[in-house]
Amino acid sequence: MTVSTTLSQTALLVELEPVVARNLDRHLTLAKEWFPHEYVPWSEGRTFDGPLGGEAWSPTDSTIPDVARTALIVNLLTEDNLPSYHHEIATLFGRDGAWGTWVHRWTAEEGRHGVAIRDYLTVTRAVDPVALERARMTHMSEGYTNAHGDEVLHSLAYVSFQELATRISHRNTGKATGDPACEALLARVAADENLHMVFYRNLLAAAFELAPSQAMRAVADVVADFQMPGSGIDGFARKSVAIALAGIYDLRQHRDEVLQPVLRQWDVFNVTGLNADGEAAREQLATQLDSLDRAASRFEEKRDARAARLALR
Ligand SMILES: [Fe+2]
Ligand SMILES: [Fe+2]
Secondary structure (H helix, E strand, C coil): CCCCCCCCHHHHHHHHHHHHHHHHHHHHHHCCCCCHHHHCCHHHCCCECCCCCCECCCHHHCCCCHHHHHHHHHHHHHHHCHHHHHHHHHHHHCCCHHHHHHHHHHHHHHHHHHHHHHHHHHHHCCCCHHHHHHHHHHHHHHCCCCCCCCCHHHHHHHHHHHHHHHHHHHHHHHHHHCCHHHHHHHHHHHHHHHHHHHHHHHHHHHHHHHCHHHHHHHHHHHHHCCCCCCCCCCCHHHHHHHHHHCCCCCHHHHHHHHHHHHHHHHCHHHCCCCCHHHHHHHHHHHHHHHHHHHHHHHHHHHHHHHHHHHHHC
16 A cells, blocks of 8 residues: 655646546536625725825724734735736646646636725725735735745645635634625635635645655645745734734634644544655654644733733723
């Protein structure tokens, strides 16, 4: 049963192609068509200053909490970098056959997310549109580079986690706005991210059958150095702390709601047929999950202490 030969990147792509085709069919059956314009309260909009001579944006234009605004900006800028993501996956997965069909379909679906969120933010005046545009220019000018750009299984592991992370982040951001329209929009976007996660997770599950040690190595490496796709956003460290303090996306959620459910689906701790490196990778993964658990608990304690201090003021 032990698969000891190491499959080349090309061999992995070829071997996984039928799985891509099957999961693409499954995805197209499950994906529901939806329309960004239906989620935007257009009648709330007003013309801005500038060439049309309307009213400039003011922070009092919206009652959405500050941290929700921060999360909306991070989520939108993350979606905005789609051209870079497309470049990365088109380069790695190719633009032909089932892989290519998936690359283009996925890109088209992701394109809807940025459009919908931007329309919502502009119409409701939830964030400063000038600052937002400048941030978009800065962020997209940096581009995005996949940390494991020439490795198929590492990239599949990364996107499996990243799609779920994005789903949770959108979902909790929607709740944090206190605006039912925004919540409905972000729940809709989150449903797309969930289907993307399932697609990639199924591919990596097939890779665990095909090349268990390589798959385990990929998962361990990706969990060890996981960064959110928007980590290059200007001021990301400060923004992500605010987002974590608000419970929109924190280390506990990352470990327990993103990593663990996906790892459980792959049944990583019961995979058989591993070689020495596969076993070593699995041990590293277990160690990493333990240290994430401790770090998450430390953060939760600090957050609770901070909340108690603020309550006393
Ligand atoms: Fe998205
Ligand atoms: Fe997605």
